[in-house]
Amino acid sequence: MRRRHVSLAMAAVLTGALLATVEPVSAEPLQADRPAPAVGRLAAGPAVDPAAASLAADRGIGLAEATRRIRWQHDASSLAAEAATALGRDTFGGMWFGADDDRIKIGYVAAGAAAGSARAADVADTVDAVAAGHDLADVTDTVPVRHSLADLLAANDWIGDRLEQVDQNAKWPMKGSYRTDGNVVRLGVPAPDDRTAAQQALVDEAKRRYGSMLDIYPYTDRPVTSACSFPYCDPPLRAGVRIDPAGCTLGFLARSRSNNLLYAFTAGHCVDDRPSGTVYYTRFPNNEIHNIGPAHNEVFGLDGDAAIIRVVNETGWQSRGLVYVLASAANGGAAGTTYYPDYPISADGGSSMNMRVCKSGAVGGTSCGLVTDLGVTVTYTDEGVTVRHLGEANYCTSRGDSGGPIYAQRTAYGLVSGRSSGTSPCVSFYQGIRGAENLLNVNVVFE
Template identity: 25%
Template sequence: MELFRFLAFLAAVLPVAYGAPTQATNSLHPKLLAAMKRDLGLDAEQAAARVSRDISASEIIEQLRTTAGNSFAGAWIAEDGTTLNVAVTDQALASEVTAAGATPAIVANSLSKLQDAKQALDNIDIEQPKTLATDSANVGIAAYYVDVAANKLIIEALSGSTAHAESLASQVGLAASEFEVKTVETMPTTFATVVGGDAYYIDNVARCSVGFSVTTGFVSAGHCGTAGSSATTTSGASLGTFSGSVFPGNADMSYIRTVSGTTLSGYIDGYGSGNLPVSGSTASATGASICRSGSTSGVHCGTVRALGATVTYAEGRVTGLTQTNVCAEPGDSGGSFYTGAQAQGVTSGGSGDCTSGGTTYFQPVNEILSTYSLTLVKA
């Protein structure tokens, strides 16, 4: 199928009070249901209920974020998929959290405090000084993000950089109880590749996956191409040109303005089971179910693990990404992340693969839309 015939995404789901699924979720596409069954162990009824709860949780979180003000400490959906937890630093707010339909958690650190520390890390050089004794293969800060459930800043580092990570945490003013260093085996990589496949090509060399269609083109990952790069279909027909691109830095996003005559529809390729429609872009909470579609590995699902993560790629740091446990592989870059009917973002990079599993990050789509003043195409 030509790329321009399947630019975009998903079907309508109406938010309701947390825990009560809507009838609209019963229309989830069979391909999406199959992926959620395979990756999350949910049958059709459970998947529909989960998607409805995940989307409605976003409204409750925003309501309580406003109510709690500086005492707001983040929110997350528990692993059981049925409990929305909202953390606050003021015990007096617990009753308001409960009244809104969430479970209160009283913690020591506000979300703003931990986010400020993360921002401070973003603003300094985190490279570890090299010495004769340094094993460069074991050195590197892979990523860092706020874990709202743990109420800490998490720093992921290779084994040779754990002491350096601790030093960085101290440098931005965090006490030992306010951060955690996790050892990882590999550094993240982006998922661009030169292997052919059913996707779009950049300058007739690299391959990426389309994210979402907008009224004048489509969006994808920034590392896929720079402003002025060409985009073509798998058969070599012109799709358009990269009009804007950011990578590395404060985003991994791009906007490709398509040529006249390109069909831009509100669907994404379902990889053998029809196309999946999209109806909006309400952002999902930590712990929410989420799925990804890409030209190499097709459709896979998992959950959101952290918001606002900073990731260190070989090309440099990228801030503001969302961490998930959904797998991805080379060529999936730029592809779409979505929760039920709601577009979430475009695939950036990560580690692992869809055989052994892994961690994947995505660029939130709403930032792309606002940066380039774009309008999402809906089914």
């Protein structure tokens, strides 16, 4: 077993998957003396949010209505936090977005109420009052569930804590996660004949402990990591461009909470195992190499998958809170995106089920999809590393996209971590941005 919590010289360490592989998305380094293919600047399209454009095409609605619905996602994180406090730990069942109508759903535990209808009415009144404070009362619904979010999180943590150990020497790794919309904890398992004794013991114990809360399903992918050669930009430095020698993608710009120094995010596995002081660089469209700076700190393992690179030439790079959004074709029902090289980021946020997000990667370009799982634990089979606290979404990811930004409605949501390499190429994993900020003691730079 390899457990990755690597501390680099400049900072201290901060402290699942079935029959198809999951992989972190990083690539072989591009040799510094080998010219990269020139990337021409395309004509910029209209400043339309890619997530809104994707939703408009999927739903057959106007862009203004799609933009309004995507904006709900930005405001819903604080609504959920207030609803959780108002309803209490044992009643709040989590938040998600309607898969068909995009409305905000607040789950509540209805079992045990002396009068179910009265309890439901009380909950609805409480949630309405909270939602009204965010101007979201007309688009927020209450939904009865069997299990509280606190119970889902506790069960997911219990499973996640054990997956690294039981996946040792296993032919196929397992995968853990939870879904608020289904009110279940999920455990992806290989076929019975492919399970080790330790894996089967975990399945049996999880069934005994969690009963109807547990959703066991066949897992036919292997997680693998994601990073290659594609877009380069002139200053300002921004998220979504290729960085080497890791062959990964640059994430959001960020500033230290302690001394205001400028950094740039990428995936932890893009930095892991590289010599201390390794300098990361990118290119301008004319193929000239330009240094960004050395890796400062990283996490790759049970705490997550994130790293920061010091930006040493702030004046020259003119760094800004921008994302390089590429034109893209439709993907599995999600509409394509318009070229927008200066897409601004003005906030960060947490993830919820069925919310729509987009990613930019240095190889796979831009792709949009829905969040399909939370609290994901996977074992990256190509690295032999178990990573926890990831999100899962159905945008497409290519090798070379690791570290790239996950965003919607000018809000930062995460960093590309990996993908499934099996029969479902658009099953992708990401590190939540707020977790990355807290792990590495930085805040995303906003426009």
